[in-house]
Every structure is written in structure tokens, then in C-alpha cells.
Amino acid sequence: MRSVPGRNFEIINLSLTAVNSYTTLGFAREVVDYDPDAVLIYTGHNEYYGAPGVASTERVGDNPFLIHLTLRLREFRLFQLLTNLYEKITLATPDRGEPACSGW
Numbered sequence: 001m002r003s004v005p006g007r008n009f010e011i012i013n014l015s016l017t018a019v020n021s022y023t024t025l026g027f028a029r030e031v032v033d034y035d036p037d038a039v040l041i042y043t044g045h046n047e048y049y050g051a052p053g054v055a056s057t058e059r060v061g062d063n064p065f066l067i068h069l070t071l072r073l074r075e076f077r078l079f080q081l082l083t084n085l086y087e088k089i090t091l092a093t094p095d096r097g098e099p100a101c102s103g104w
Contacts, residue, residue, distance in 0.1 A: 012036075019043075022071055 012034060014027050024043055031039055073079040 022067060026071065 012031070014031060016023070016027075021043070024041065028039070028041060074083075
């Protein structure tokens with residue numbers, strides 16, 4: 001680099017579009033595991049999308065504790081399995097004469 005001769009820098013780009021502050025916090029907690037010398041977090045105001053956002057199909061309420069708990073639980077495979085099963089059951093269309101668990 002021109003400004004720091006003889007020094008190498010590794011840049012890890014973790015950029016995403018349309019993320020909210022909960023997602024940004026999750027990335028910030030994970031990036032420290034790489035033991036960086038510096039971290040730059042550049043965000044805009046975008047609380048519309050994401051798990052607790054207004055445009056989300058998932059609702060966990062306005063309670064920050066429940067939001068953080070839900071985001072932590074998503075790291076566990078059992079929670080992911082139960083969430084997927086719940087979504088399949090609730091998205092089934094039993095009004096067409098099909099059983100609630102069709103397509104499994």
C-alpha cells in the first residue's frame with residue numbers, strides 16, 4: 001500500500017443490503033472472532049426489513065428481549081427444524097381438501 005509501505009492488510013467484506021440493527025449487531029459480534037486490527041461498520045437507517053422489521057412476515061413483538069432471544073435461538077439446528085416444520089404446517093392449504101401436512 002502506498003500509505004503504509006511494507007505492511008499487508010487483509011480486508012474482509014461482510015456487506016449486506018437492507019439489514020436492520022439486529023443483523024448488524026450479529027455481524028459485529030461475529031467479526032471479532034477474526035481478531036481484526038480495525039472494523040468499519042457503515043450503516044444507513046433501515047429498520048424496515050429483517051426479522052423484527054415492519055416488512056417482515058415474522059413477528060416476535062416489540063420486546064427487545066424476545067427479539068434477541070429469537071435471534072440467538074436461530075443459531076440452533078433444533079430451533080431451525082421446528083421453525084421449518086411450523087411454517088410448513090401453517091402454510092398448508094387444508095381448505096382445498098388436502099391434509100395439513102401435504103407435501104411432506
